[in-house]
Amino acid sequence: MPRVYPEYKTEAKSRILRASLQAFSEKGYDGTTMNDVAKRLGVSKGALYLYFKSKGELFKEICELGPQILVKIMFTSFKDGDLLENAETFFNMMLEQSVWTPNLSFEILSESSRNPTLKKMVKQNYDKTLNTVRAFLEEQKRKGVLKRDLETHQLAMGLVALFDGLMASLLIGTGEAEAKQAWNQTVKAMLHGTLTRASP
């Protein structure tokens, strides 16, 4: 650990973030001790406090990592072309990335319900995601792919919810393959409908 160049601090922080992300992911916020994190890094407990004011602060910074990954994958998977294929690619990529875990998402959700600062952050990220999805849907409307009268905001919410809900199901033991199929079929239903011609 050389200490000469100024990026040192930044790098040290990011190493701590990586280690604690794993810890929080495995043991939850309350279940993770500062000692856990320190041990993963082979560092003393006190050292963590040189870079983060408190456990809460550390967690907060971690919360910011999730959306970054999401956004990146969203932008690489949704391009021109078949909507269903894009959606499938997105879901697969989200499952394949190894940094973030659904555990963490729900850990943050749980925590944010008691922590206003966290809540605001989570809300902002949620809205940003929503807008991205919505903009994409709007574009498809303009292109004539999707129906003119669709409520894109609400459909965006539905898509995000569907995704989040499937992540939750993974947590309780649903297999990844099963979740993928559910995602694909549901998105397909949202595109083509499920009613017979005869239905009103």
Place this chain on the structure above:
Amino acid sequence: MPRVYPEYKTEAKSRILRASLQAFSEKGYDGTTMNDVAKRLGVSKGALYLYFKSKGELFKEICELGPQILVKIMFTSFKDGDLLENAETFFNMMLEQSVWTPNLSFEILSESSRNPTLKKMVKQNYDKTLNTVRAFLEEQKRKGVLKRDLETHQLAMGLVALFDGLMASLLIGTGEAEAKQAWNQTVKAMLHGTLTRASP
């Protein structure tokens, strides 16, 4: 607090359950102390242990309350008639019931990822719900309302995920009205599709 009649013990348990449900809902599992629960009831900590072996046991019993409510509402809202209307009724009733909170659901989810017993319980409840929804969809297929070739299992997963995801969005500040609309519009999309005729 008379202690003569035999239902006393049962009632005492249920009073503790109500109080701790609130506590867990507000502060989460780790954030809730047995003292919190006791104080809400104006009772000593020790008294709780007359009715529940441990904090974990108490939480486990609470976890069983959620699915009961869900099932009841599911059965009263999905009857013959318009699918969309049934879905809307279901969502409204879930929001109106005052016993359960989404917080609690995600608290349980978080906790279950580290507690195998809990996980098994949650998984069983999830599967039960899934089967109920699926059976309903199958029935609609038989009746000719839904298309013949639908993958009802996966659509059921999708519907449950959609619902769960919207509950999550409520937690981070989405308004109930907004969530309702998202639910309605997404379910509608799943029924009628969103593509224009021209799309493939």
Place this chain on the structure above:
Amino acid sequence: MPRVYPEYKTEAKSRILRASLQAFSEKGYDGTTMNDVAKRLGVSKGALYLYFKSKGELFKEICELGPQILVKIMFTSFKDGDLLENAETFFNMMLEQSVWTPNLSFEILSESSRNPTLKKMVKQNYDKTLNTVRAFLEEQKRKGVLKRDLETHQLAMGLVALFDGLMASLLIGTGEAEAKQAWNQTVKAMLHGTLTRASP
């Protein structure tokens, strides 16, 4: 449990004593809870306090049972006849009686070191035992069986200590047969000596 005749209270007490003797013997003083004792009797915790002021009081009364057994066996085993045989009989009978356990003796010893009342009681019982043994030895002196110049008080202490020490060894896993042999051989040594003629 009829409550008419006056011996009722006495019998109830003795039933409690029997049950708690077992409990204390198995789990020690601190390890035994009033609930343990109550459950063994199929009785409520409160009932115990009708007959004994406190856990300590209950224990104290138990402490009085041990010496009674000891004295009885001492008097039946030491009669005229061979000293060594008498000693052997005594040891065997002590091992065969099933009421008292060595555990209890040392539990009492431990407890008495912090409880002056208990200590005084234990001391009195010890002295009584000592005097009995001593009187027996004195008689043997008078009869010409034992040497004239023996310090009977100190030999009595030695004998009692030998016995107590062997009880202790039973507690840590020494077999009963082994302990019996040790007792017999040591008493024999105390009678006949162990030195060769040549020794001074």
Place this chain on the structure above:
Amino acid sequence: MPRVYPEYKTEAKSRILRASLQAFSEKGYDGTTMNDVAKRLGVSKGALYLYFKSKGELFKEICELGPQILVKIMFTSFKDGDLLENAETFFNMMLEQSVWTPNLSFEILSESSRNPTLKKMVKQNYDKTLNTVRAFLEEQKRKGVLKRDLETHQLAMGLVALFDGLMASLLIGTGEAEAKQAWNQTVKAMLHGTLTRASP
């Protein structure tokens, strides 16, 4: 309290051991709280857990101190020369050493009857002591001091039991002088016998 030098941790441990030895000796295992020990050292409860995993672990380490003292004294007191004198020296030295107390021995005995790990430890120490004593007796046999046909194992048990029993008597108030005399006279009896020539 400098914390620089490496022996610091070792010394801290031994300071805790000393303090808790006293505490356990005075109040017994259950009667001693971690707070007691901490207060004796003017230290916080938590500090103890930096050096010992649990109260039980702390006690276990203390249990290992007793035999060390015993063995040391045994080896310094039993040399060539008069057996009776050696025995006397041994007993005096055991009484004079100030580290260990008989209380502690019996506290351990009590505890070990419910704690298998402890029991095994105590048994091993007992056997080691026994073997040492036995080896000494065997040597005396070989030298022609003691009779050829003596059962040294059983006599060793008898001697250890005698010692243990006298330690017990000290606990209930027997004076040290009295105990010494009892020890000396009993050992003497074991050497020279107590029967008159005329006895069979």
Place this chain on the structure above:
DNA sequence: GATGAATGAGCGTTCATTCAT
């Protein structure tokens, strides 16, 4: 910059004892 010993507040849990019934 880094350590790790120390703190102190707090947690889950137990249990002898009481007392309304």
Place this chain on the structure above:
DNA sequence: AATGAATGAACGCTCATTCAT
């Protein structure tokens, strides 16, 4: 006489945080 729900004080143990080194 008997119950058993309730108490309250205490215990073993943990951990985020601090600070002398």
